[in-house]
Amino acid sequence: MAEREVVRAKTGYGGDWTPAHMDAVLRTGTARRGLWLDTSAQSPAETVDAIVAGMGEALVT
Structure with missing residues (x-):
């Protein structure tokens, strides 16, 4: 996310909100x-494989 933000013409974060801050909030403040x-380092096929492998964990009841 930080690398992508550097090369963008516009920014999606204002004030104190940086990609690092958003990452920290999501990791620590989200159930x-x-x-x-x-x-981020996976191909589309690897992502599909990871989703299929994690189907049991993906189900929220």
């Missing part, structure tokens, strides 16, 4: 429900 994946 861990469902399947959480970091797909």
Whole structure:
């Protein structure tokens, strides 16, 4: 997210909100429900494989 933000013509964050801050808030302030994946280094096929492999964890009841 930080790398992408550097090369963008516009910014999606204002004031004290930086990509690092948003990442920290999401990681510490969001309930861990469902399947959480970091797909930044995965191909689309690898992402699909990870989703299929984590289907049990992905179900929220």
